Amino acid sequence: MHILITGAAGMLGRKVAARLVRDGLAGREVSGLTLVDVIVPEPPSGFPGRVDCLAVDLSADGIAQRLIDGRPDVIFHLAAIVSGEAEAEFEKGYSINLDSTRDLFEAIRRAHLADGYRPRLVFASSIAVMGAPLPYPIPDTFHTTPLTSYGTQKAICELLLADYSRHGFFDGIGIRLPTICIRPGTPNKAASGFFSNILREPLVGKPAILPVPDSIRHWHTSPRSAVGFMIHAATMDLGAVGPQRNLSMPGLSATVGEQIEALRRVAGESAVALIRREPDATITRMCESWAPGFEATRARALGFTAEDSFDQIIRAHIEDELDGQR
Amino acid sequence: MHILITGAAGMLGRKVAARLVRDGLAGREVSGLTLVDVIVPEPPSGFPGRVDCLAVDLSADGIAQRLIDGRPDVIFHLAAIVSGEAEAEFEKGYSINLDSTRDLFEAIRRAHLADGYRPRLVFASSIAVMGAPLPYPIPDTFHTTPLTSYGTQKAICELLLADYSRHGFFDGIGIRLPTICIRPGTPNKAASGFFSNILREPLVGKPAILPVPDSIRHWHTSPRSAVGFMIHAATMDLGAVGPQRNLSMPGLSATVGEQIEALRRVAGESAVALIRREPDATITRMCESWAPGFEATRARALGFTAEDSFDQIIRAHIEDELDGQR
Numbered sequence: 266m267h268i269l270i271t272g273a274a275g276m277l278g279r280k281v282a283a284r285l286v287r288d289g290l291a292g293r294e295v296s297g298l299t300l301v302d303v304i305v306p307e308p309p310s311g312f313p314g315r316v317d318c319l320a321v322d323l324s325a326d327g328i329a330q331r332l333i334d335g336r337p338d339v340i341f342h343l344a345a346i347v348s349g350e351a352e353a354e355f356e357k358g359y360s361i362n363l364d365s366t367r368d369l370f371e372a373i374r375r376a377h378l379a380d381g382y383r384p385r386l387v388f389a390s391s392i393a394v395m396g397a398p399l400p401y402p403i404p405d406t407f408h409t410t411p412l413t414s415y416g417t418q419k420a421i422c423e424l425l426l427a428d429y430s431r432h433g434f435f436d437g438i439g440i441r442l443p444t445i446c447i448r449p450g451t452p453n454k455a456a457s458g459f460f461s462n463i464l465r466e467p468l469v470g471k472p473a474i475l476p477v478p479d480s481i482r483h484w485h486t487s488p489r490s491a492v493g494f495m496i497h498a499a500t501m502d503l504g505a506v507g508p509q510r511n512l513s514m515p516g517l518s519a520t521v522g523e524q525i526e527a528l529r530r531v532a533g534e535s536a537v538a539l540i541r542r543e544p545d546a547t548i549t550r551m552c553e554s555w556a557p558g559f560e561a562t563r564a565r566a567l568g569f570t571a572e573d574s575f576d577q578i579i580r581a582h583i584e585d586e587l588d589g590q591r
Numbered sequence: 592m593h594i595l596i597t598g599a600a601g602m603l604g605r606k607v608a609a610r611l612v613r614d615g616l617a618g619r620e621v622s623g624l625t626l627v628d629v630i631v632p633e634p635p636s637g638f639p640g641r642v643d644c645l646a647v648d649l650s651a652d653g654i655a656q657r658l659i660d661g662r663p664d665v666i667f668h669l670a671a672i673v674s675g676e677a678e679a680e681f682e683k684g685y686s687i688n689l690d691s692t693r694d695l696f697e698a699i700r701r702a703h704l705a706d707g708y709r710p711r712l713v714f715a716s717s718i719a720v721m722g723a724p725l726p727y728p729i730p731d732t733f734h735t736t737p738l739t740s741y742g743t744q745k746a747i748c749e750l751l752l753a754d755y756s757r758h759g760f761f762d763g764i765g766i767r768l769p770t771i772c773i774r775p776g777t778p779n780k781a782a783s784g785f786f787s788n789i790l791r792e793p794l795v796g797k798p799a800i801l802p803v804p805d806s807i808r809h810w811h812t813s814p815r816s817a818v819g820f821m822i823h824a825a826t827m828d829l830g831a832v833g834p835q836r837n838l839s840m841p842g843l844s845a846t847v848g849e850q851i852e853a854l855r856r857v858a859g860e861s862a863v864a865l866i867r868r869e870p871d872a873t874i875t876r877m878c879e880s881w882a883p884g885f886e887a888t889r890a891r892a893l894g895f896t897a898e899d900s901f902d903q904i905i906r907a908h909i910e911d912e913l914d915g916q917r
Contacts, residue, residue: 409734425747
């Protein structure tokens with residue numbers, strides 16, 4: 266089984282590759298991995314099969330065709346530039362997040378017409394396809410009215426994915442990821458970074474800044490669950506999904522206050538004391554327009570699962586990123 | 592005031608041009624009209640200003656740029672290939688219905704960046720952006736999960752329109768048109784054609800075939816109201832609309848049986864007797880997946896209006912297409 270991952274140098278791409286190497290896919294061994302990103306992805310450790318790690322610009326002519334020439338059985342299309350960059354650089358955002366995806370879909374369609382090729386394609390979408398005003402919880406049938414170019418590009422790719430799947434060119438499924446929390450690594454400048462920072466940093470004895478009130482409610486899942494969504498999407502029976510191929514994933518709706526209470530339970534008062542409140546009106550306003558939580562009824566019925574509490578999310582982080590120690 | 596209409600040779604384009612010539616736009620005189628389509632549009636009669644009638648392929652390189660070089664104040668973008676053709680000819684559908692629209696939007700964006708140009712752009716979308724299963728009535732916040740490539744292309748253009756408007760490149764508004772009834776002209780092969788045929792033909796003493804049961808419910812508006820939507824969209828204050836720029840228009844939800852009862856009231860038993868029932872399972876199945884009706888709360892609040900009864904729709908047809916005679 267040959268698997269292609271775009272965006273393979275990113276956090277999710279690396280974790281999906283590692284999981285495939287560890288577990289295979291649906292009981293089948295992974296014999297080949299093609300990992301692509303704008304920088305050379307690292308090959309996952311302990312993989313005995315063939316691995317091609319490529320640094321390519323997915324938006325360049327002929328690249329999608331070249332990737333599909335290898336006829337991967339499963340494609341995880343995770344590559345994207347992030348929200349802030351897509352908003353600031355309009356043309357680059359559309360080129361990478363929309364045109365590259367369409368190039369990939371078109372290369373698959375041409376291969377399908379040539380020889381009946383029909384891979385499983387798992388697309389990483391985002392709750393950014395939703396835009397305020399948003400109800401809580403957001404039903405599966407709620408409209409996509411994004412308020413960013415990034416969200417617009419993801420919503421367009423969702424529509425293309427459903428149409429190409431309906432025509433039988435590939436077997437696609439779009440996964441609307443919640444905000445990933447706790448994001449490993451170091452604090453970054455994303456406006457949403459604090460959701461992870463206020464847990465990850467205190468867990469290793471470092472301070473973290475909280476720019477919003479405790480009452481802010483948002484929609485989270487762990488990196489571990491996000492990888493689980495991807496693997497399940499790659500292996501599930503899509504016959505049960507029908508033509509509506511884009512699914513809001515399950516997750517955990519929690520306020521910042523509830524995050525902090527979970528930190529207190531798992532890591533104690535000393536960890537909580539490392540959170541410094543520095544209210545930021547701009548970030549608070551942005552957060553108030555983000556998705557507070559989803560029903561995710563269809564995805565749950567289709568077997569997607571996520572954490573029930575922030576205690577679990579914190580413990581998953583300790584196990585997966587801190588070797589179980591703190 | 593200079594106005595550009597794409598798809599100007601179509602039924603709606605011709606009627607919009609005629610209305611502009613008759614009434615101007617928001618009290619301003621129309622001094623120039625650019626009418627484009629794949630065939631040369633006819634100039635509206637009685638127009639003293641400058642009119643350019645062009646037969647162009649909107650998807651050809653440089654065409655959008657050329658149209659925008661004239662800096663039209665208002666653009667009615669109505670051009671599209673129809674649902675059946677877009678479904679059968681995948682590449683052509685995406686080229687005309689998506690890429691041509693994006694070319695037009697991009698030409699406007701470049702002009703905006705060059706000199707601050709920012710026209711009003713009215714886009715003809717469709718209830719085909721919705722896909723079964725559909726509730727009745729469909730709320731304004733219902734998701735767009737089209738089941739045709741045509742609907743997919745319209746839904747994508749809606750997303751682009753909202754994003755380009757949000758960035759300030761133009762002042763766009765997308766109008767989700769109900770099925771137009773009574774469509775003037777001769778019976779065509781569109782699966783939805785019977786909704787008009789069973790009224791238009793008996794009104795002039797001709798027979799018509801009804802392929803579905805009387806219980807089929809659908810969403811209609813007259814050509815007159817559709818023109819009214821376009822004119823209102825071109826002149827209304829968009830400040831009240833906010834970032835959600837695509838609106839499901841008001842219309843009339845009616846069963847086929849209710850259509851026939853209205854025909855009986857307006858034109859008598861002899862007209863109704865000209866309807867011949869020839870049930871067609873395929874057409875019936877298609878109809879059952881179409882939109883039965885919308886709440887259209889936002890559009891009504893923003894001043895869009897449509898008929899309250901099929902009697903009104905039939906009378907509008909008699910006035911507008913049959914010189915008030917029958």
